[in-house]
Amino acid sequence: MKKRIISTLLIGMLMAGMFVGCGSSGAGGNTTPVKDPTEHKNVNTDVEVIGGMGDFDSELIKFLETKDYVNQNYMISPTSYKAALCLAIAGANGETKEELLKAAGFENEEQMNTWYSLVYNSTVDFNDWLAGDQKNVEKAKGNDDYYIDGEGTPDGAFKIVNSIWANESRGGKFRKEYIEKVEKEYDATAASLSGEKLTDAVNTWVNDSTNGQIPKLADDLTDYKLILTNALYLRAPWINEFEEYQTMKDDFKTFSGNKVTKDFMNQVDRFRYYEEDGGKLIILPLKYGVNAAFVLGEIKDIDKAIANAEVWDVDVKLPKMDIDSEFGKDIMIGYLNSRGATSAFDGSADFSEMTDDDVMIDEIIQKTKIKTDEEGLEAAAVTAIMMVESAMEQEEPEIKEFHADEPFKFIVYTELENSENEILFYGQMVE
Structure with missing residues (x-):
């Protein structure tokens, strides 16, 4: 079925x-x-x-973080x-x-x-x-x-x-x-x-x-x-669906440093991946032109990271949200x-x-x-x-690792005709 x-x-x-x-x-x-x-x-x-992460979107996220949402889901x-x-x-x-x-x-x-x-x-x-x-x-x-x-x-x-x-x-x-x-x-x-x-x-x-x-x-x-x-x-x-038998319980480290048990989906496959000092990003494609990007750590320029992401074999570990x-x-x-x-x-x-x-x-x-x-x-x-x-590809590919067992951000987006990425959803999981 x-x-x-x-x-x-x-x-x-x-x-x-x-x-x-x-x-x-x-x-x-x-x-x-x-x-x-x-x-x-x-x-x-x-x-x-x-x-993409244009001025309206990026400033909105910064505004939220000034209102103490930086440490909340x-x-x-x-x-x-x-x-x-x-x-x-x-x-x-x-x-x-x-x-x-x-x-x-x-x-x-x-x-x-x-x-x-x-x-x-x-x-x-x-x-x-x-x-x-x-x-x-x-x-x-x-x-x-x-x-x-x-x-x-x-x-x-x-x-x-x-x-x-x-x-x-x-x-x-x-x-x-x-x-x-x-x-x-x-x-x-x-x-x-x-x-x-x-x-x-x-x-x-x-x-x-x-x-x-x-x-x-x-x-x-x-x-x-x-x-x-x-x-x-x-x-x-998802284009690459996760297999249910590979879903396992494991610890997630929260923003405050505590550990909570969550169901983690797992797979090793080829995905667009980017990393820099202090952060890494992976793009999990959905069918028919929609994508979901997940960010661990801090990425200075998400638009640039998405544009420069390259295909790697990646070991993905992602909690159900x-x-x-x-x-x-x-x-x-x-x-x-x-x-x-x-x-x-x-x-x-x-x-x-x-x-x-x-x-x-x-x-x-x-x-x-x-x-x-x-x-x-x-x-x-x-x-x-x-x-x-109113009042008035490689012969012996290196396997990258993306284990989201600590606070991460996520972006669901679609590419418009002008090649810009329109952010449908943006959020984070920190606890």
Whole structure:
């Protein structure tokens, strides 16, 4: 019987809660159809977009470590964070837009849209590759020379979807131009519902968009006037799966020096590997263009390390992970404040491209979870931004060793069309 393929998922949720006010136009009563993700979005190759451990990602990690997360298990999703901010920036104007763009790491809105298109196109490439594999397996079935019975059909999924919701009971109403804009740039569906129907509708969308991995966003969304949501879902197995019989219990040395017993997956195979004084890095590829990099010690430049990693025989020892994190306004808003975005959070906020009401961001929350086993990994992130009414090779190869029995970092990433690596998840295990 084919092993169960572990899923990886990432959901970015952008919630906008506001008090009753007037608007010039509203969303329709039903969600617009989801675009069939089979074609690339057009990308302006003259627009340079920085991916990988770019300024936004690297500074976010440094910011977390200044908040005492350096000695804790955690995971954060830069992609979810930025994708959630895209829908808010698209509806912002003036100083608010400029500050949020800069804080999110974009020079202008065109660059932001190009980044999103590159991420979207990576999902198209993934699914095209998967569909090709599935077609080849179906053709090979029944041919003993090419097909081993019981292997099963390749499985996986990678998608990015958006939706915007207006709460009619709170007078929620998006401007028509905003609806058209986010539909064009982000394929966002739109819906306008009464407050009593809103919570169930959004939670159903969240559940469906994440294949049931995140069953709901909240118990009660009736206080919010507008809700903007982004979901990114990924399911893929390791290319080199770990054998279950090789999984053994052993000691893990924590950040504080204590030892705890964990289940360690083991294998010796050829992987891209890099080392420098004080640190080493290994890349474990997942199928269809997604990778997971693990770091022991300190690597000065992760992007450079990934680029310079070479294929070696590596003895890999990796503990199964089960980590969850939650970040509130002290981190999520605090980080944007530290990067110069302030007007979006006070009476001077300008979201006039989204709505005719005066609103500001009051809270940002992100929840994340990651699990790994012999077949792959499963990860989830939920980001919520709440808005309220504003106050105003070798012959004798050397076998490298990568035994993650002490604190390590991990990066799950995919390569975009511009050859930059987009960080889907970043985290560490230290205890």
